[in-house]
Amino acid sequence: MPGDSLNRRTMLVAGTALVATAGSGLILPARASGLAPTPSMRGGSNNYRPGAPIVDRIGGGGFWMTGTVRQAGDGAPLPGQRIQIWAHTTEGHERDPQSHGATLTDANGEFRLEMPQIVPAFGQPHGHLAYDSGEFETVFLRPIMSSARDKTLAAHFVLQPV
Amino acid sequence: MPRPGVLAVWLALIAAVAVPVVVAGFSPYLAWRSPIYIAAGFAGVIGLGLLLVQPLLAARMLPGLTAMNSRMVHRWVGIALIAMIALHVGGLWITSPPDVVDALLFRSPTPFSAWGVAAMWAAFAAVVLAALRSRLGWRFRLWRLAHASLALVTILGTVVHALLIEGAMETVTKATLCGLVLFACVRALIRLQVWDVKPRG
Numbered sequence: 001m002p003g004d005s006l007n008r009r010t011m012l013v014a015g016t017a018l019v020a021t022a023g024s025g026l027i028l029p030a031r032a033s034g035l036a037p038t039p040s041m042r043g044g045s046n047n048y049r050p051g052a053p054i055v056d057r058i059g060g061g062g063f064w065m066t067g068t069v070r071q072a073g074d075g076a077p078l079p080g081q082r083i084q085i086w087a088h089t090t091e092g093h094e095r096d097p098q099s100h101g102a103t104l105t106d107a108n109g110e111f112r113l114e115m116p117q118i119v120p121a122f123g124q125p126h127g128h129l130a131y132d133s134g135e136f137e138t139v140f141l142r143p144i145m146s147s148a149r150d151k152t153l154a155a156h157f158v159l160q161p162v
Numbered sequence: 163m164p165r166p167g168v169l170a171v172w173l174a175l176i177a178a179v180a181v182p183v184v185v186a187g188f189s190p191y192l193a194w195r196s197p198i199y200i201a202a203g204f205a206g207v208i209g210l211g212l213l214l215v216q217p218l219l220a221a222r223m224l225p226g227l228t229a230m231n232s233r234m235v236h237r238w239v240g241i242a243l244i245a246m247i248a249l250h251v252g253g254l255w256i257t258s259p260p261d262v263v264d265a266l267l268f269r270s271p272t273p274f275s276a277w278g279v280a281a282m283w284a285a286f287a288a289v290v291l292a293a294l295r296s297r298l299g300w301r302f303r304l305w306r307l308a309h310a311s312l313a314l315v316t317i318l319g320t321v322v323h324a325l326l327i328e329g330a331m332e333t334v335t336k337a338t339l340c341g342l343v344l345f346a347c348v349r350a351l352i353r354l355q356v357w358d359v360k361p362r363g
Contacts, residue, residue, distance in 0.1 A: 046264065090193075094258060
């Protein structure tokens, strides 16, 4: 049928071409340069208090916030990066100063900070994390716990140099 | 002394609204919330309960009330609903201003926020329509269709909002109340035949 421009054959050809292009990295610019930076999440910066102190533990502990920090592009782990953490917990609201703390990544770019149990607030059990030290672009994350009974929550940063 | 049947309906209605409120009062989450946050949450729970009463009054489905009494109570419950919405949003604003600003601007990360805000604006519009009814001078059935449509948006938005939230309400009592609200709403719309806007001959 001459007038039928969207037949099975053209769809197959176009589809194959699309897959081939995507595979070669031409569609996603981030692909071309390797690991893409993590974008900030909506609401991630809510109740942020800049300059949370580096602490061994936030409050009485019992819950673990974990994660990794890597560099965009090559994905190299970033040691010594300061990650700020806050949440609504059994010991305070998000806005309360005692709900905020910070930690540094280790040699493998991993961080782990003990904090009080996160409890659902504003409809979801969630935490907040920030990278805001200036060397890389600022990123705010707002991960959600799959269950309010979870004792741990993970968040991963891929940072873009400024 | 009201007839036993009438009394049973009213007791059932009071229980349907009150049981979810009482059960939410035993939520473990309350221990970790400030009084203002708790009050804001309960204003939401009570507001959901009022949405069960409103369609029943509008369609005069509650026994023992004259048509005029039904309308008067419907008006006062409507005003109470607006007060509950104001307490709910105001209390949450005091608890966490950025979260409420995000919700009001429809840019919140939580999916239930947009449903709640849409329901709020529909409720406000329904009340404005009620307050301006005589001044507007619309034909009654046209006015009723507009008011009922806004009320329907309020109810659907609120039910989705409530069901998606992980909060102080216990899940079974919440789902039951939401089901009753939807049922009452559909029954009232059908009973009044709100879509029929032909003038009565």
